[in-house]
Amino acid sequence: MFFLLLPIDTKKTDSDSFLRELGYQITGKSAQERLDILVNKAVPEFGIGTVVEAIVSFMLSRTGNDDRVGKFSYALQQWNNDVNCLMDRYAKDDLVLQLRLQRLKEQLRRNGYEWLDNK
Numbered sequence: 001m002f003f004l005l006l007p008i009d010t011k012k013t014d015s016d017s018f019l020r021e022l023g024y025q026i027t028g029k030s031a032q033e034r035l036d037i038l039v040n041k042a043v044p045e046f047g048i049g050t051v052v053e054a055i056v057s058f059m060l061s062r063t064g065n066d067d068r069v070g071k072f073s074y075a076l077q078q079w080n081n082d083v084n085c086l087m088d089r090y091a092k093d094d095l096v097l098q099l100r101l102q103r104l105k106e107q108l109r110r111n112g113y114e115w116l117d118n119k
Contacts, residue, residue, distance in 0.1 A: 018046065019054055026075045034078075035085055048090045049097050055079050055086075056104045063111035076113055084118045 017024075022041045024034055042051045059079050062072035069076065083101070091097045105115045 017054055017058075018042075019051070026078045031078070031081065034082055038082065038086060039089070043086070043090065048086060048094070049100070052083055052086055052091075052097065052101060053104070055083050056101070056108070059108055059113065060104075060111065063108055063113045066112055069112045077116065080116050081118075084116075088118060 019025075019037075019042055022037055022045075023029075024037045024042065026034070029037075038051060046054075056079075059076055062076060063069050087098075087101065091101075108115060
């Protein structure tokens with residue numbers, strides 16, 4: 001089986017995304033409400049890889065220097081937690097997705113954001 005890993009479009013904002021159309025957003029949603037949207041709507045329709053990459057693209061668009069990382073720290077932490085929850089639930093044995101996420105974490109680190117793993 002072969003997978004084509006396409007670059008993430010970091011210019012596309014979360015307000016443009018398919019996730020927003022499904023009701024996923026940080027503002028006004030609890031962690032449980034967001035997870036319900038991801039698990040019950042987004043992953044069944046688009047797949048775990050697409051959903052994780054979309055959330056990480058939101059993170060990449062909010063990083064790049066310390067001012068941006070600080071300004072968006074709450075949203076970054078919430079997205080980080082949502083991705084961790086999805087990975088724990090769906091991708092423990094998906095080595096391709098784990099490798100892709102590792103590369104994205106490295107890109108975030110270069111942009112000034114240090115990934116927080118679940119404890």
